[in-house]
Amino acid sequence: MPERVYLDWNATTPLRPEARAAMAAAWDIAGNPSSVHAEGRQARRVVEDARAAIAAAVGGRPQDVVFTSGGTEANALALTPGVRHGSGQPARRLLVSAIEHTSVLSGGRFSPEAIGTIDVTGSGLVDLDHLRRLLAAGPPALVSVMLANNETGAIQPISEVADVVHEAGGLLHIDAIQALGKIPFEIKSLNADLITLSAHKIGGPKGVGALVLGEDVQLEALLRGGGQELGRRAGTENVAGIAAFGAATSAAMAALAPNARRLQSLQERLEKGLMQTASMIVFSADVPRLPNTTLFTVPGLKAETAVIGFDLGGIAVSSGSACSSGKVQPSHVLSAMGIARDLAQGAVRLSLGWSTSEADIDLALQAWRKLADALLRGRRNTA
Incomplete structure (x- = not known):
């Protein structure tokens, strides 16, 4: 495996x-x-x-x-x-x-x-x-x-x-x-x-x-x-x-300071790669954020589909908080921010840690490209 x-x-x-x-x-x-x-x-x-x-x-x-x-x-x-x-x-x-x-x-x-x-x-x-x-x-x-x-x-x-x-x-x-x-x-x-x-x-x-x-x-x-x-x-x-x-x-x-710098670099690598694949939104990107956290969505994406797709690709991610009995449901955080329900339903969170490597980010981006390609194909087939 x-x-x-x-x-x-x-x-x-x-x-x-x-x-x-x-x-x-x-x-x-x-x-x-x-x-x-x-x-x-x-x-x-x-x-x-x-x-x-x-x-x-x-x-x-x-x-x-x-x-x-x-x-x-x-x-x-x-x-x-x-x-x-x-x-x-x-x-x-x-x-x-x-x-x-x-x-x-x-x-x-x-x-x-x-x-x-x-x-x-x-x-x-x-x-x-x-x-x-x-x-x-x-x-x-x-x-x-x-x-x-x-x-x-x-x-x-x-x-x-x-x-x-x-x-x-x-x-x-x-x-x-x-x-x-x-x-x-x-x-x-x-x-x-x-x-x-x-x-x-x-x-x-x-x-x-x-x-x-x-x-x-x-x-x-x-x-x-x-x-x-x-x-x-x-x-x-x-x-x-x-x-x-x-x-x-x-x-x-x-290890706080060096780890934060390293995570910031990985976060930038991740978000740059995500954005190259599909038109997407990174939530709270315009305000100071933790250097390890990226919550994003793509119009038409369903979080449950994305989380399962990442998981099948060997990547563990979530749709937000892990305190909802394992359910994938719209985020109360995004609702409070005034985010439209259809966008909130597609929110996926990737959060990094002290052992996350550039290779891990690249593997996640590979998995995302497959998901994004499938999403775009689905849009073309329904157009």
Whole structure:
């Protein structure tokens, strides 16, 4: 069987060797990290080393990193009515951008009537004027805006969003799951109050995530019953997964700059090759994007047909988010951007990673040329 090419890194990533080694070593530790004996202290040391690595990656403090079972739980923990900064006013409502991940759009623990949706532009960026109007129309709000979109790769102007939110007395939550390890950022420079991260997007294992709090941000625990994570998330820590998360984060941050440059070059190679074959649209191409993400469509293309065609050609791609039970369906992100349904139905995402090579891109372009030729033949036959 010919070797396959994996170009769905935004859905999940292969396990980094560093993460695999850290996980294997942690499996041999018998202690519970809450125990005071030597074995427990050994497990605690592993957890705290990983906590320090993740805090360093986003310019936070180790004591403000809360480990969770993944990005969805971290988002649910962040989206808590009453979350506040110090003695400031607690958030009584939630405002989310229309292009957020479904775990944010669901609103966490806010009631449906307390949730508002922020419009985005045709390029996929938050409409700051609409955000201002929403903030002015009610009590203090928690605002949730992702740093980089998982489908289009569009990078939001978070510093500007933060200024608008804080001027109105609100708090800002950033879902940075797709951005970690791809672009540099820090919680303080973004002026964010809460940041969500996930291990399996950067070469760690599935089922581990983190919520990083800004200094003096207070919220109510989602899972209760124990004093773990400074009382902010009950349950015995996943020592092996956390160890691997820390190792993956350190490896990703150490190679961030050169990998971003390399991915940018591969992205340009990919998009140039795609455009030579058929008249196509690359979404959010006119705004800053992640260097690894290309979401495109061709009039008349059906995403399901394209994804299957790529797969038969040995190339793993997706039609957008991988959190829809395997279904190929029109993207809520593109709908929010005002993209016509017939174009949105044909959107295909190729996302690259640290082991993607020029040869992988060339193989993907070969597969695309076959698909495009079939599409053009079909058009001629129906003309």
